[in-house]
Amino acid sequence: xxxxxxxxxxxxxxxxxxxxxxxxxxxxxxxxxxxxxxxxxxxxxxxxxxxxxxxxxxxxxxxxxxxxxxxxxxxxxxxxxxxxxxxxxxxxxxxxxxxxxxxxxxxxxxxxxxxxxxxxxxxxxxxxxxxxxxxxxxxxxxxxxxxxxxxxxxxxxxxxxxxxxxxxxxxxxxxxxxxx
Numbered sequence: 001x002x003x004x005x006x007x008x009x010x011x012x013x014x015x016x017x018x019x020x021x022x023x024x025x026x027x028x029x030x031x032x033x034x035x036x037x038x039x040x041x042x043x044x045x046x047x048x049x050x051x052x053x054x055x056x057x058x059x060x061x062x063x064x065x066x067x068x069x070x071x072x073x074x075x076x077x078x079x080x081x082x083x084x085x086x087x088x089x090x091x092x093x094x095x096x097x098x099x100x101x102x103x104x105x106x107x108x109x110x111x112x113x114x115x116x117x118x119x120x121x122x123x124x125x126x127x128x129x130x131x132x133x134x135x136x137x138x139x140x141x142x143x144x145x146x147x148x149x150x151x152x153x154x155x156x157x158x159x160x161x162x163x164x165x166x167x168x169x170x171x172x173x174x175x176x177x178x179x180x
């Protein structure tokens with residue numbers, strides 16, 4: 001019988017001395033960049049800034065942020081589900097609130113756990129709209145961004161160039177760690 005205990009799993013996020021300042025900055029850049037991606041999508045769909053959304057199809061002009069993508073791009077086994085919710089008011093509100101909330105949280109480095117989970121879920125759902133993906137039968141940028149979000153949360157990227165440290169000291173956040 002062995003008397004050796006298995007090696008303990010170390011939580012690298014609890015070991016500031018084991019962290020690399022360069023890697024922390026790289027994760028922070030990824031966080032801010034991905035946050036801007038979500039926030040920009042929200043702004044363009046809300047105001048029709050002319051990039052992905054023309055001004056006459058903005059949400060403020062009466063357009064639907066979900067209808068074009070879901071109704072025209074849906075394919076594969078989930079097509080019926082996505083075409084059924086395309087353009088629904090509740091889907092538009094959830095989608096836009098998600099884009100804004102995830103984008104703001106990532107940009108500020110706050111609420112990273114909720115932003116990471118909800119952002120990854122949103123990205124996986126966007127990937128699943130057209131299965132299999134047209135340009136690659138296995139993976140596309142939505143899945144890679146979802147994995148990146150998991151890494152951003154795991155690396156505690158909100159603490160570098162963000163408000164993560166201050167946010168985590170808010171009494172409500174201390175009481176409910178899911179808000180970190």
